[in-house]
Amino acid sequence: MTKRKEEVIYQGRILDLARETHLMPDQREARFEIVRHPGGAAALPVLSDGRLILIRQFRPAANDFIYEVPAGRLEPGEDGAACIGRELIEEIGYAANKIEPLDWVYSTPGFCTERIHLFLASELSPAEIAHEPDEFIEPQILSLNDALAMIENGQIRDAKTQICLLRYALRKMQRS
Amino acid sequence: MTKRKEEVIYQGRILDLARETHLMPDQREARFEIVRHPGGAAALPVLSDGRLILIRQFRPAANDFIYEVPAGRLEPGEDGAACIGRELIEEIGYAANKIEPLDWVYSTPGFCTERIHLFLASELSPAEIAHEPDEFIEPQILSLNDALAMIENGQIRDAKTQICLLRYALRKMQRS
Numbered sequence: 034m035t036k037r038k039e040e041v042i043y044q045g046r047i048l049d050l051a052r053e054t055h056l057m058p059d060q061r062e063a064r065f066e067i068v069r070h071p072g073g074a075a076a077l078p079v080l081s082d083g084r085l086i087l088i089r090q091f092r093p094a095a096n097d098f099i100y101e102v103p104a105g106r107l108e109p110g111e112d113g114a115a116c117i118g119r120e121l122i123e124e125i126g127y128a129a130n131k132i133e134p135l136d137w138v139y140s141t142p143g144f145c146t147e148r149i150h151l152f153l154a155s156e157l158s159p160a161e162i163a164h165e166p167d168e169f170i171e172p173q174i175l176s177l178n179d180a181l182a183m184i185e186n187g188q189i190r191d192a193k194t195q196i197c198l199l200r201y202a203l204r205k206m207q208r209s
Numbered sequence: 210m211t212k213r214k215e216e217v218i219y220q221g222r223i224l225d226l227a228r229e230t231h232l233m234p235d236q237r238e239a240r241f242e243i244v245r246h247p248g249g250a251a252a253l254p255v256l257s258d259g260r261l262i263l264i265r266q267f268r269p270a271a272n273d274f275i276y277e278v279p280a281g282r283l284e285p286g287e288d289g290a291a292c293i294g295r296e297l298i299e300e301i302g303y304a305a306n307k308i309e310p311l312d313w314v315y316s317t318p319g320f321c322t323e324r325i326h327l328f329l330a331s332e333l334s335p336a337e338i339a340h341e342p343d344e345f346i347e348p349q350i351l352s353l354n355d356a357l358a359m360i361e362n363g364q365i366r367d368a369k370t371q372i373c374l375l376r377y378a379l380r381k382m383q384r385s
Contacts, residue, residue, distance in 0.1 A: 035269070043218050043226055045242045047320060050219055050226050055269050058345050065269045066221045068244055073319070092318045093211070093231045093241045099318060106319075136360070138368045140317035141325075142268045142275060143249070143282075144223060147317060149368075169234050181379075184312070192314045192325075192368040199375035203357075206382055 037062060047071075047106060070147035072137075074117040075104035076154040077197035078127060085180055086125050087194065090170045100173070100183065101191045102198075104149070113137065113150025122160045125172045130156035135200055140192060149193050153201060177202060213238060223247075223282060246323035248313075250293040251280035252330040253373040254303060261356055262301050262333075263370065266346045276349070276359065277367045278374075280325070289313065289326025298336045301348045306332035311376055316368060325369050329377060353378060 038054035049069040057063050078086040087100050105120035107113065114132050121129050135151040175183075180198050183189040189198070214230040225245040233239050254262040263276050281296035283289065290308050297305050311327040351359075356374050359365045365374070 035267070035272075045228075047242055048244070050244075052221075053269055058267070066223055067270050068224070068226075068321075070320075091211070091234070092315075093229055094243050094320055094322045095315060095318045096211075099315070101318075104319075136363060136366070138366050138371060139268075139271060139275070140368050141321065141323060142271045142277075142367055143280075144246075144270055145244075145317065145321070146270045148366075149317075184376075187312060190312070190314050190324075191318055192316050192372060195314060196368060196371050196375065199372065199379060200360075203375060203379060203382075206379075 066144055068145040068147075070106075070145055071109070072107045072113075072146075072148045072150070073104055074107060074113040074120065074150040074152065075102045075193045075197065076117045076121060076129070076132065076152035077102050077201055078121060078125060078129065078154045078157055079201075080157060080174070081155075084174050084176055085198075086127070087173045087175065087180065087189075088124055088170045089173055090168060099191055100189045100194065102194045104193060107150075114152065117150070117152050117154065121154055121157075123163050124168070124170050126160055126162035127154075127157040128160040129154035130158065135197065138193070138196060151193065151197055151200075153197075177205070242320055244321040244323075246282075246321055247285070248283045248289075248322075248324045248326070249280055250283060250289040250296065250326040250328065251278045251369045251373065252293045252297060252305070252308065252328035253278050253377055254297060254301060254305065254330045254333055255377075256333060256350070257331075260350050260352055261374075262303070263349045263351065263356065263365075264300055264346045265349055266344060275367055276365045276370065278370045280369060283326075290328065293326070293328050293330065297330055297333075299339050300344070300346050302336055302338035303330075303333040304336040305330035306334065311373065314369070314372060327369065327373055327376075329373075353381070 103124040
């Protein structure tokens with residue numbers, strides 16, 4: 034809409050980087066560095082007893098093992114629900130019979146196009162885990178109260194994971 | 210810790226891009242594309258009557274005007290509270306006497322180092338707005354209930370903004 038010029042600097046395996054020139058509302062041109070990402074999907078898996086499943090995995094960008102909800106990148110043409118159904122099997126070894134959309138969010142819209150589609154996953158049944166070679170993932174089963182405490186004390190620091198947990202908690206509180 | 214090699218592909222104004230090779234727990238090497246970002250700070254401004262201030266601004270990466278909490282990039286050596294104090298004046302024209310840390314979060318740790326420091330800002334007093342030339346920002350005053358409804362109906366889709374609002378709401382509900 035407002036884009037006047039673009040220069041693709043890098044085309045990679047999971048993201049592209051571009052310099053874009055946009056026409057601003059005051060008719061001046063401004064330049065932006067934009068990371069182009071295909072988007073992803075993430076889900077909070079809820080077991081029949083109400084406990085939740087998070088994963089703990091090594092993230093080079095954090096240089097640490099961090100807690101997250103299961104998540105993955107969209108394949109070309111794939112929708113969010115199909116993507117997260119696949120990722121739940123690959124990452125925690127459960128197939129979800131019920132995948133309920135929460136929303137999609139921009140992870141960091143100041144410089145990145147990534148949209149993450151968020152879901153609640155329930156009616157889970159065991160399936161065979163099949164991690165990808167660059168993933169080292171440890172599932173963790175915990176209560177909602179424990180997960181909220183882990184947000185408060187800084188043990189859960191992933192944005193999409195906080196959003197899934199907080200929206201699930203708020204929904205439960207509003208219904209009770 | 211696990212990094213074996215790195216190749217910096219791009220050094221930009223607001224971010225760098227690198228290809229990194231890490232040694233995984235099974236001793237195999239895996240390659241990752243990593244966006245290096247200096248990090249940012251964001252705050253939910255709360256007026257004395259309990260209403261909140263969000264901003265609506267054009268984001269080239271979203272190709273749209275979106276609602277967000279005031280936020281900005283950390284300058285070299287700057288801490289989160291100093292950064293957001295500056296941004297509140299620049300973006301909404303208020304100086305905050307009270308800046309209470311919520312947490313920091315990874316915006317998208319699968320490929321980006323960005324950490325966003327989150328705050329609640331209160332005891333606000335008017336100051337002169339001073340937008341940067343590439344920012345077109347419209348402040349919006351609204352109630353917490355209206356903001357939560359805008360999350361539910363998909364009008365607020367920025368991850369850091371959802372986290373600030375949801376954590377503030379949950380805190381208020383737990384105290385009442």
